[in-house]
Amino acid sequence: MKKLNIMLSMLVLIAGLTACNDALNVVNPNNQTTYDFGDSESELQEAIIACYNRIRLEGTFARVGYTLDAVRGDEVWNSSQQWYLEYDNLNSPGTIEIGDLWPWRDLYHVVNRTNFVLSKVDAVDMSEEAYNQIAGQALFLRSLAYYHLATYYQTVPLITDYASYSNINTMYAANNTQDEVFDQIEADLTKAMQMLPSRDKGGEWAQGRATCGAAAGYLARVLMFRHKYEEAYVVLKDIIKGEYGHYELMDDYGDNFREGSPYENNKESLFEVQFMDYGTGGTDEEWTPVNISSQATQGHAVESNYASQEMGSWGDLAGSPWLYNLFKKEKCTDGRLDPRLYWTLVTYESEYSSYTGLKTAAYPDGDPRCNIIYQKNITATPVSNTAQGGISIAKFTNARTNLYSSITNGLHCGINLRLMRYSDVLLRAAECENEINGPTQTAINYINEVRRRAGLEDLKLEDFPTADHLFEQIANVERPKEFGCENGRGIDLIRWGFFYDANRLNQLVEHGYYKLDGKASTEELTAETATASSFQHYYKGHEYFPIYQGTLNANPNLKGNSANKNEDNGPAFKEKWSIHPVVK
Known part of the structure; x- marks a missing residue:
């Protein structure tokens, strides 16, 4: 009997332990982790929408991430003399969160989510069309984030493997060169161009999403930043020919800056950030990535x-x-x-x-x-x-x-931010044609198509004897009038080398004159009549924004960029490329 009791006790104990093991392996469906998500097509479709959600945060395009490049340019200045002042003056010490941290933080949230999608998509059974749509959108959005990271912060960590976040040795990544980041962007956008449908073939699905046209437009931008004009020109001409969908200028320029379905995602727009029309969203303002309110306003500031x-x-x-x-x-x-x-x-x-x-x-x-x-x-x-x-x-x-x-x-304005318009394709094609062949009638024709929409007289080829003359017209007349106060001018000034030539920098000083008189000063200002110029405060290397010092302190593998070091980028730029001289 004693032996029988011992055996029964052992059986009960074994059964109990087995039951405990079974209980421990039960997954709580209300407490899922990223490891449990993304194993089906429907979940990946949800995940890619979440990637789009990250480009409408304050540090991406809902306020700071959009306007920082505008204030870095020469057609916008800091009228409050408070917020954005150090980025207008191009001399941030690297300790100001608004520009040194917020875009970095929120753009890497985009990178993180797109890396998650790309880590899962190959293992999920789905149609080729669905696969191309999901992976293509993730590649485009990751490229969009890295394009702004590289043009804002110069040398940034290039993280493309989602598994990197689970290992402390790879999570604290070191800087990559700007060229290494652009190499990855070029590769990703080239794939996205092949995978994504055009706006025409995508139909209703393509409304507000990345398409092959959006990928092609951004690839041209990256190539031109690296002065690869011949490669960029091929892409731009294909966009113009309709290889990536049909685009044309809106009859009314103002239709690019209104809210509502008749105007947003129109025939001129290659890509825009989607915001809900005024008064149609919720009431909670979702400023940072940690907010997950279902009642977010879903507008921009x-x-x-x-x-x-x-x-x-x-x-x-x-x-x-x-x-x-x-x-x-x-x-x-x-x-x-x-x-x-x-x-x-x-x-x-x-x-x-x-x-x-x-x-x-x-x-x-x-x-x-x-x-x-x-x-x-x-x-x-x-x-x-x-x-x-x-x-x-x-x-x-x-x-x-x-x-x-x-x-x-706050985050209430409902006008979609058009990040790339067809007029940019035309003016970039004119710039490439001029860089490759000098002033030609072809380049003039591209420019005149944009001018005619505004009702201006056609330019004449004989008025531009050299490539330098036509470049001056494109850089300092046509582009600022077409894109004035939009995101992109500061990036243009860097790619043209305007910070690295004394005459060009002096030109920026003249463009940047402003007057602190409490009035809407519209007179042409000079050094004698202006209060100051944004560019008279420029520190070398600060055409890029410094990496936030707190981020550098937290990551022992990360080094400061040219802005952190007050380091002149001019010599390295001039070794590779030339700068157009100032001409009248």
């Missing part, structure tokens, strides 16, 4: 930076008097002002009151195509910042749409 304090904005950034006067120097063939002035800067012009009809792109009594909720006519030029002054910026704000009379600051 670029308007809060750009618009006038008279309408309730923060009044942080203003358009430069140089840009304003550039618009005023040339009128349309019918005597009108360039309509792009109306949509770029919020200045009152007496000529607007004499314009009639829908094709003028300037409606003093409100655009009749808008659903007018409030009526607020602009009868005087509002100041960007009521204390410091400056010309208010109209782009990606509702100053010209009459949707409301005052701004609710």
Whole structure:
């Protein structure tokens, strides 16, 4: 009997242990980890949408990540003299989170999520079409993040393996060279071009998503940053021929800066960041990656930076008097002002009151195509910042749409940010043609297609005797008027080498003159009449933003870039490429 009791006790114990083991292996469906997710096509479709969600954060394109490059350029200055000041003056010490950390943090969130998708997609059974759509979008979005990381922070860690995050030795990654990062971007975008459908073939699915056209456009940008003009020109000409879908200029320039389905994701847009129309989102403002509210506003705060304090904005950034006067120097063939002035800067012009009809792109009594909720006519030029002054910026704000009379600051503006438009393809094609063959009628034709939309007189080839002359027209007339106050100008100044030539840097100083007089100064400023210029404070190496010192302290393998070291990038640039001299 005693032996029998012992045997029964052992059996009970074994059974109990076995039951415990079974219980420990049960997965709680309400507490899943990343290891449990992404093993089906439907889950990967959800994951890729989550990747798009990360490009609409404050550090990516909902505010800071978008406007930092604009203030780095010569057509925007810091009218608040507070936020963004060190990035306008190009002398951040590397300890300011807004520019040294926030874009870095949020762009690497995009990298992290796209790496997750790419780590899972090969093992999931799905159709070739679904595979290409999921992997192609992940490759594009990772490239988009790395394009901005490399053009903002110069030398950044290149992480392409999701498993790297689980090992402390690989998680703390060292810097890669800018060329190494661009090599990866070129490879990823080349694959994405082959995998993604065009906007035409993608149909409704392609609305707001990355397409082969978006991948081709960004590949051309990367190639041109590296002065690979012949390779970029091939891609640009294919876009123009419709190899990656049909694109053309909108008849009305202003349709690129309105919200609503008739205007967003239009025939001119290669890629844009999607935001919900004003008043249609939730109430919670999702500033950082840790917020996961289902009631997020899903708008952007670029308007809060750009618009006038008279309408309730923060009044942080203003358009430069140089840009304003550039618009005023040339009128349309019918005597009108360039309509792009109306949509770029919020200045009152007496000529607007004499314009009639829908094709003028300037409606003093409100655009009749808008659903007018409030009526607020602009009868005087509002100041960007009521204390410091400056010309208010109209782009990606509702100053010209009459949707409301005052701004609710924060993540509420619903205008999609068009990151690349077809006009950029045309002007880049003109630049490539000029770099390869010198001034030609082909280059002039590309430029004139953009000018005709604005109603300007055609350029004539005989007015541009050298490639330097046509480059000056493209760089300092056509591009700033077409893309003034948009993201991208600061990146252009770097790729052209304007920071590394004394005459070019002096030109930037002249473009960057501003006046702190509490008014919307529109006169042409000089060293004698201006308060200062953004570029007179420039420290060598600070055409890039420094890597945040706290990030450097946390990662023993990471080194500072040229901005952290105040290191001149000019000699290395001139070893590889030439800089166009200043010509009239």
